[in-house]
Amino acid sequence: MAETPVRFAILGCADIAQKLSRAINLSPNSTLYAVGSRSFDKAKKFAAENGFPPSAKIYGSYEAVLDDPDVDAVYIPLPTSLHVRWALLAAEKKKHLLLEKPVALNVAEFDQIIEACEVNGLQFMDGTMWMHHPRTAMMKEILSDTQRFGHLKTVHSFVSWAGDDDFLKNNIRVKQDLDGLGALGDAGWYCIRSILWACDFELPNTVIALRGPVLSEAGVILACGSSLQWEDGKTATFHCSFLSNVAMDIIAFGTKGSLYVHDFVIPYLEKSASFSAASTNGYTEIVTGRFALPFEHVVTTDLPQEVCMVREFSSLVKSIKECGSKPESEWPSISRKTQLVLDAVKVSIERGFEPVQVGA
Known part of the structure; x- marks a missing residue:
């Protein structure tokens, strides 16, 4: 059937x-x-x-x-x-x-x-969408490997694209009454999600927006950044922008290793995506280079990441409809945590870049 x-x-x-x-x-x-x-x-x-x-x-x-x-x-x-x-x-x-x-x-x-x-x-x-790419699961395996990566210490995320004059004047994402969160809500959502993902969705204690955000004449954020701090000493920073050339980077450093990905929101290729990782290394004897270079991992997929997302969502819906299963609570929880951090960054900007405690 x-x-x-x-x-x-x-x-x-x-x-x-x-x-x-x-x-x-x-x-x-x-x-x-x-x-x-x-x-x-x-x-x-x-x-x-x-x-x-x-x-x-x-x-x-x-x-x-x-x-x-x-x-x-x-x-x-x-x-x-x-x-x-x-x-x-x-x-x-x-x-x-x-x-x-x-x-x-x-x-x-x-x-x-x-x-x-x-x-x-x-x-x-x-x-x-990028949460559902098989590359994301492979990267998470490396971040979770204490033998190769150690314990996460810091994450840096950067997402931007340069909107033209028409975009910056007329796009929905710069209209205060339609999408008043601007670049923070759009590009910044990806940055915040990537940081939380790397930190196993543990919320930071404190958020401090970086000085120098760029606002439109209507007061909508066109570019901004923030630092995040955790009680155990982890830190993170991000920058999001509608004013810089396309960038979609995550860099994560642990006590033993590092991870680099340069196209995490939208992979360069639809069915093949890569990232680099390195374990403990050092310099050559007279510091002319390093003796252990990052290794590139390539992940292939038959289905684009947005299809993987729809397939997973549909599977959950079918399980509820046909098997009486309960809805999966992980996804709304992740969304809520992302929104909490986004809200805290916005408040920090509005309060003159004061530290803001992230609510539960």
Whole structure:
């Protein structure tokens, strides 16, 4: 008997929804079932251009999508300011939720979303795709190997891309009323997630925003950075920007080793990704070089990372639907911790770069 796929609906026709439409099509356990927009014609055009089957439902409102009883899960790529409204309604309508990052404007909003999902027995996951790449699991194995890497001491993360004049004036991500978190919410989300990931999702005690953030005329963050400190002495820094050339780096140092990756958000190649790692080494006798060079690891995958994400989310949804399983709590917990740190950085900027304790 053929496997019953998870029936996905997409709310809105954002650019990132094109990538997720492809991922849903490529995932072996999901199908594009419906799309909704505030304009029926826009939704129809989006479906035609993005591989929706002829049987797909086209709706001229988000409410109509959520009222469809055959929709199993919704992907919401709407501006961050709209997340809490539409995520709450999706949960009320018993739709499992794949939500774009940042998940909310603040953790208080996100807590409303998670409570609604928990009350209704629904799976939640955010759209941080790189978490699902097999390279990520291999890198984690190295970070966890105390014989090769030792104990983590510091992490540095940098995510940026240079927006052109049109982006910096008109993109949703620089509109105070739509995505007021700016570069911190977009590029900074990846930085914070990578640091928490390296630290086994242990929250830092203190966050201090770095001086010199760049703000737009509307007060939206275009570039900023922060330092993070843990009680056991671990430290981390990050910088995120809409003003610098493309960079997506993680560097982690342990007591015995180091790890380097330069394309962690979007791999240079879709089906092959690499990173470098080094164990304890030293200098040649007269310090003309090092005698143990970093080793490059190459990880191949048949499925792009966004497809891996959809496949994992769909598997969790199917387990709930068909086996009565409980939703996996790890994913909302990770999202919440990321949002907590993001909130603390924003508060530190607003308070003149004062240290801010990270809440639980």
